[in-house]
Amino acid sequence: MSKILFIVGDFVEDxxxxxxxxxxxxxxxxxxxxxxxxSEGDFVRTAIHDFEGDQTYSEKPGHNFTLNGTFxxxxxxxxxxxxxxxxxxxxxxxxxxxVVELVKHFASTNKPIAAIxxxxxxxxxxxxxxxxxCSAYPACGPExxxxxxxxxxxxxxxxxxxxxxxTAPAWPAHPAWISQFLALLGTKITL
Numbered sequence: 001m002s003k004i005l006f007i008v009g010d011f012v013e014d015x016x017x018x019x020x021x022x023x024x025x026x027x028x029x030x031x032x033x034x035x036x037x038x039s040e041g042d043f044v045r046t047a048i049h050d051f052e053g054d055q056t057y058s059e060k061p062g063h064n065f066t067l068n069g070t071f072x073x074x075x076x077x078x079x080x081x082x083x084x085x086x087x088x089x090x091x092x093x094x095x096x097x098x099v100v101e102l103v104k105h106f107a108s109t110n111k112p113i114a115a116i117x118x119x120x121x122x123x124x125x126x127x128x129x130x131x132x133x134c135s136a137y138p139a140c141g142p143e144x145x146x147x148x149x150x151x152x153x154x155x156x157x158x159x160x161x162x163x164x165x166x167t168a169p170a171w172p173a174h175p176a177w178i179s180q181f182l183a184l185l186g187t188k189i190t191l
Contacts, residue, residue: 003029006034011087043064047059079111112184114177
């Protein structure tokens with residue numbers, strides 16, 4: 001099974017960290033969540049973004065998510081894949097040079113990357129979207145295009161895979177997004 005790195009920060013979207021973290025662990029992958037300037041045992045605050053018929057999503061306080069890894073001194077070569085959840089965290093995580101370097105490592109080594117919602121902001125900052133087909137929360141579509149990406153305007157319940165990259169607009173796409181990421185990882189689930 002794979003060792004999967006999650007890069008998160010305060011006000012990561014609750015469902016976009018909790019659900020894939022637990023789902024990937026449940027099928028046997030080793031999952032490690034880290035945050036710049038925080039250590040194993042610290043937590044990040046989450047926010048729940050909901051779609052209630054307004055012009056954009058609403059935001060409510062989520063749960064605290066306890067980190068099980070330390071960002072400082074991370075051995076990036078020991079990881080097989082990367083997950084970038086959305087929420088508000090990517091808007092400031094993309095400013096962290098080490099975060100951008102880590103994300104570039106996964107791309108340059110052609111390791112699987114899964115990003116959802118605003119996670120595309122980090123991909124854009126790492127200059128990884130040029131000529132890549134990528135979905136994201138619709139408000140991030142202009143950033144994907146500005147970074148040279150081919151924005152995929154898909155249903156909120158869909159996901160899109162281009163090479164080693166699987167992306168989705170938001171947490172309602174978890175079944176498709178996680179399924180496509182598991183396929184990239186080579187995970188086979190038998191009943």
